[in-house]
Amino acid sequence: MTAPKYTTNEIMTIAAARLLKNGAVCFVGIGLPSTAANLARLTHAPDIVLIYESGPIGAKPAVLPLSIGDGNLAETADTVVSTPEIFRYWLQGGRVDVGFLGAAQIDRFANINTTVIGDYKKPGTRLPGAGGAPEIASCAGEVVLVLKQTARAFVSKLDFVTSVGHLNGGDARKRLGLPGRGPVAVVTDLCVMEPDAITRELTVARLHPGISKQQIIDATGWNIQFSPTLGETAPPTSLELETLRDLQRRTKIAHGTLTVG
């Protein structure tokens, strides 16, 4: 039997989804994190609790939300609370197990930039800004990041630290009194990285099938380290792929970017 064919985007989403445990309370960013979290819910983690910063708790959207406040999130949620309540009682209150985020840029300690490329006062590229990420990165029990890997996104020095990962490494988070454990994994279209147990520097833990170390070196702006026990991501199963594609197809139809015919 031949393994199903898939794209690098698909394995990124699937590898990220696999990191979410059934029953986990997951604070979900829009875009890739939301796709992966819903894939987890539709495959191995039916009891995962998805919280979106607009207010829905326990959302079970039939299609992927295009915006963080889509009506379908509210309609399928266990409850919908106000945005201040989401951040005060639920996130800061310590009830979130996993913060699941995207980023424009990260560094070797998984610190996140979503604010600006270039100087803050004279920006080369102005990015959307923080959203809820600074508070999620501080307060969620742990953080998983998902983003495409390029040398422009994985940089040796961030122009701006919007949300903290492991700061300058080691036990920096603990010393500064940050409540959550910080990033435990970064999932890309090439690999899965995990912070080193001592230095907290991101280290490649698993290569996606068919990806070479050189491809990762070329797509990283620092001298990326590989784990001595480097493994390989299991290829997507047919169930994972079919569920993801079905979800994306339903989404396109619902949002009017694909006409049925």
Next chain:
Amino acid sequence: MAEIRTLREAIAELVRDGDTVAMEGFTHLIPFAAGHEVIRQRRKNLTLVRMTPDVIYDQLIGAGCAKKLIFSWGGNPGVGSLHRLRDAVEHGWPLPLALQEHGHGDLSNAYVAGASKLPFAVLRAYIGSDLPKHNDKIKFIQCPFTGETLAAVPSIEPDVTIIHAQKADRKGNVLLWGILGVQKEAVLAAKKAIVTVEEIVDDLKAWPNACVLPSWTISAVCCVRGGAFPSYAHSYYERDNRFYQAWDVIARDRETFQSWIKSYILDTKDFDEFRRALRESASQGVK
């Protein structure tokens, strides 16, 4: 008590040049009709506050209404950048725009503090972040009880808050439901509040614990059917995702943007006429 009046009158009377204005609605119930009326009446030098300045603030900023933006996330949801916001920040066009930038947890807490008439909000955030280096409104304080370092931000107390809701009754009591964002807090934090609604009914039929803003917390209620378009009003209409995609093209170019603002906002008398003009263009295949 809220007066029930036209949106034109409410904006003319309650929104002044130089005001701090918050228009809230977390992707849901975004007060687009009111934003357009502010542009139509050519308000200037506004300090605009909004957690998620999306297309509505792109329009106001590009039209030259704003001198400052207080915000926590500025993008076109599900589409990409806000080109008018970026042009103002990156090139000072049409006017330079000062930024006061926060995170969502912070800004939502700042509205709560404003509604509570407290001078500041306190939260656990920003340790290690560069945001406090560029926003002198974010400070760190020590908890007087535990000594823990916490972030403090001044409360948001707008001169005027504007929101859109589903229903009001004839006395001007307002009912909203679905994703509520910070609408209630933003209204209660403000000196004056304008609420546009889908309909005015005899009886709100509000259930216990429903989000009701009593008439005496609001300055003006205006009935503007479809007033949240192209965002959505839960139980009334869906988000028009195509508009958000089309906006990316309109806003990318200064001239295209200006011509759009002129044709659809400045040259129309109200939101109904704006919708009509948009429908006519769509039927002729014009963006």
